[in-house]
Amino acid sequence: MEYLVGVRVEYLVGVAVVAVLVGVPAFVLWRVMRGRRELGTSPAERATFETLHTASLAGPPLRAGLTADGAERASRHLRALLGSAALAVTDVERLLVYDGAGDDHHADQAFEHAEATLNDGRTQVLTIDCDLLECPIRHAVVVPLTTDDRVVGALAAYGQTASAGLVRAAQEVAGWVDSQLELAELDRSRTLLMEAEVRALRAQISPHFIYNSLTTIASFVRTDPERARELLLEFADFTRYSFRRHGEFTTLAEELRSIDRYLILERARFGDQLQVTLRIAPEVLPVAVPFLCLQPLVENAVRHGLESRNGVGRITIIAEDAGAECRISVEDDGLGMDPDRLRRILAGEITPAGGVGLANVDERLRQVYGDDYGLVVETASGAGTKVNIRLPKYHPGVSAR
Numbered sequence: 001m002e003y004l005v006g007v008r009v010e011y012l013v014g015v016a017v018v019a020v021l022v023g024v025p026a027f028v029l030w031r032v033m034r035g036r037r038e039l040g041t042s043p044a045e046r047a048t049f050e051t052l053h054t055a056s057l058a059g060p061p062l063r064a065g066l067t068a069d070g071a072e073r074a075s076r077h078l079r080a081l082l083g084s085a086a087l088a089v090t091d092v093e094r095l096l097v098y099d100g101a102g103d104d105h106h107a108d109q110a111f112e113h114a115e116a117t118l119n120d121g122r123t124q125v126l127t128i129d130c131d132l133l134e135c136p137i138r139h140a141v142v143v144p145l146t147t148d149d150r151v152v153g154a155l156a157a158y159g160q161t162a163s164a165g166l167v168r169a170a171q172e173v174a175g176w177v178d179s180q181l182e183l184a185e186l187d188r189s190r191t192l193l194m195e196a197e198v199r200a201l202r203a204q205i206s207p208h209f210i211y212n213s214l215t216t217i218a219s220f221v222r223t224d225p226e227r228a229r230e231l232l233l234e235f236a237d238f239t240r241y242s243f244r245r246h247g248e249f250t251t252l253a254e255e256l257r258s259i260d261r262y263l264i265l266e267r268a269r270f271g272d273q274l275q276v277t278l279r280i281a282p283e284v285l286p287v288a289v290p291f292l293c294l295q296p297l298v299e300n301a302v303r304h305g306l307e308s309r310n311g312v313g314r315i316t317i318i319a320e321d322a323g324a325e326c327r328i329s330v331e332d333d334g335l336g337m338d339p340d341r342l343r344r345i346l347a348g349e350i351t352p353a354g355g356v357g358l359a360n361v362d363e364r365l366r367q368v369y370g371d372d373y374g375l376v377v378e379t380a381s382g383a384g385t386k387v388n389i390r391l392p393k394y395h396p397g398v399s400a401r
Contacts, residue, residue: 062180114154
């Protein structure tokens with residue numbers, strides 16, 4: 001294998017992770033971090049910034065869904081948004097958290113207070129009986145929490161009175177909580193979809209590549225046992241990486257390392273008929289990328305670009321630093337493809353024989369980074385194929401763990 005620069009894909013570089021708070025304007029966060037004195041000159045400005053800041057603190061715990069841990073971590077901030085003496089959050093089966101005054105004698109009744117709202121999905125205003133004169137809990141406003149038009153829980157605001165302002169505030173805060181829970185559902189759906197697509201890629205890799213690799217290794221067992229042993233170890237490492245169970249993302253270095261193992265096995269099969277050039281910029285090795293986003297492109301280049309042609313086939317893999325982005329290309333000089341057929345494959349109109357590699361990778365990239373970051377493919381019948389990818393070096397929610 002030819003290396004055009006002094007880079008070995010085996011080297012790993014630490015990943016810098018940037019935390020980005022989604023949904024809050026950057027200038028708001030900046031002014032909040034500068035301190036309360038910088039939040040604005042008028043009371044209205046200060047109140048606005050304080051509210052946004054409090055909401056930004058309550059949001060992240062709820063992005064995991066309606067759980068006891070998330071509700072407990074968000075409750076203090078939600079109560080601050082409401083300005084209520086106490087607050088309770090339930091799901092449809094139990095009380096998740098009670099925060100504020102009266103927790104020693106009203107918390108046990110909180111789920112009972114929410115039952116009517118959980119059953120009919122309507123806001124309830126309740127009068128709370130309490131024998132303690134000093135207790136500020138006399139009324140409760142109970143509002144449903146919904147996701148996809150389903151009641152999934154309830155939020156109750158407790159105080160001395162059930163004013164129209166408290167009712168409106170409770171409904172507005174509950175609506176904001178609903179939006180966070182819907183985002184959590186979208187995150188879960190996205191994760192399940194990506195896991196399903198990765199499983200599809202694994203299914204594509206396993207029958208074709210495993211059979212050919214084991215056949216190649218078997219051919220060396222008698223003639224060159226040491227070579228067979230080395231190839232078997234490479235095969236084991238490759239399959240261990242491809243079938244791992246954790247993490248949606250990996251580093252570009254790890255993805256290239258797996259590709260290196262794959263190509264070692266294919267070089268053993270094709271011999272000098274397969275020539276590979278790697279040109280990798282060291283700066284992009286730690287970039288986080290979706291798991292198995294490049295290996296299918298390389299396998300596609302070998303299977304559809306080189307297997308059906310006569311003579312030497314060449315594959316070139318380039319990864320370049322482009323400022324805030326990383327640019328990657330996988331090119332072969334094989335048979336190429338009719339552009340209209342390629343368009344239909346990427347659009348999902350047809351599924352090519354032998355797998356779903358290109359369409360799968362294109363869809364996953366768009367899901368993670370947006371439509372501006374899909375595959376760009378240059379090809380024509382008899383003219384080879386070049387697949388281009390742009391990836392942002394840092395993107396919210398993308399990190400190699």
